[in-house]
Amino acid sequence: MKLYNSFSRTKEDFESSINFSARSDKTIKIYVCGPTVYDYIHIGNTRPMCVFDVLRRYLKYLGYNVKYVQNFTDVDDKIINRAHKENTGFFDISEKFIKEYKIDAAGLNVMPADVHPKASETIQEMIDMINILIKNKHAYATESGDVYFDTLSFENYGKLSNQTLSDLQTGARIDPNEAKKNATDFALWKASKPDEPFWDSPWGLGRPGWHIECSAMSRKFLGDTIDIHCGGQDLMFPHHENEIAQSEGCTGVKFSYFWLHNGYININDTKMSKSLNNFFTAREISEKYGYEAIRYFMISGHYKSPLNYTERAMQQSISSIQRLYNFKENLNFAINNKISESGVNLLENINKYKQDFLTAMNDDLNTSDALAVIFSMIKEANIKLSDFDVKFSVKNLEKIANCFNEFTSILGILYKNENNIKNQEEIDILLKDRDLARINKKWEKSDEIRDKLYKLGVAVKDTPNGTNVFKF
């Protein structure tokens, strides 16, 4: 498998770059920068959730043991501001939105991380790291009780974002209130202000800076060196740059072999922002189009490319998913209705599709191509499947179904649970009545029953081999 590494700005062979064959610890360690939990997650937040979930699923499919950590940033200005605004506690806000996050994540079929650390529960580890950084002369404390990272002390500073310190300094802004040595220095620890959460530290009461949170949480649960660090492209600078400086300045070893950055979700080709009034939460979009349409939309293009959110794009996703579901239903119908072990094979070359799918995924998770492979398989199968006179080998049909399910579960699509239909008896009676009406050519009545069934969440398709009934 090859992955594009933002650090080297090239596609690299995964196993070679992490030195997989030579190391004793075979667990793949992944850290994903998680949301700041001050509000419902927005549509942009769902991108990294979905695409790195695909990465995780695919690595597991390939047989790797994966440890996946995604944090919750629950110590942050935005949370504090919201708490003040609503006149409630900081942790009431963060706990509420962690719960809401989990609802959205489940809706999007994003597997829970192996560990979901919270910044507020990793304070001691942050203090430990800051202490080491000060000892290593990479950080300094000011009289006011703040601690800053000394960017000039870290020679590789700027390497990830491909910028030199002098470039950065011209663009950097200095807050006159800050006692920084250099414009590019950033806070590791901030002295507490009134009405803010605080913790005790060697530098007095205060709270951690944003960047150190991720360094500490990553280190605590994954160790000094991890394999893949993921996040949105906007985090590359300064957040990820600072993480590298902190972590490597502290441990002296490589922080992460790979850096993966997902592209943005734009609204009308423009970044979404509250001021432009083009801000959408995942929740409200899911209510309109369903979570699965969001999930599909997220993987319809390459994870690094920007995606433009439009109503039309969502409708297209819904239609595409429907085609996949239809195939699944039709395949199941064939399996259940063409019981003949000795029939002909529906597809001879299942392995070819499998191979093409893997090739696509191995190429830096080309989910777009992977979907195209699935649709090609569907096309070939549908052509033969529409001939109701042919008896197909059930074994072959099942093999195709397994392969199809394998593909869709790697991509994390087609997970919609069948409706738990409570009134099964009523439905059975309606189906029988409809059959009877059709035998007697009472079309009006049979159509009426079909509508009724549809409203109950049951679709019927008449075929020469009987009626294909499925719940939606």
Place this chain on the structure above:
RNA sequence: GGCGUCGUAGCCAAGCGGUAAGGCAGAGGUCUGCAAAACCUUUAUUCACCGGUUCGAUUCCGGUCGACGCCUCCA
């Protein structure tokens, strides 16, 4: 100003040196009691534009135009 991404059919989107995948939408048709699903036909002599390299470029190089992102604790 520095760093970076992108411009492929009505829409979405792969391909990135050998002559344009896939999905959605549209039109016509087949099948069906009607539907639904599915299938068939149809939709880019062309990949923003201009040069260059090459036997050959959407794909590489240079330039132009256009859109966008980061450098403001925003995924």
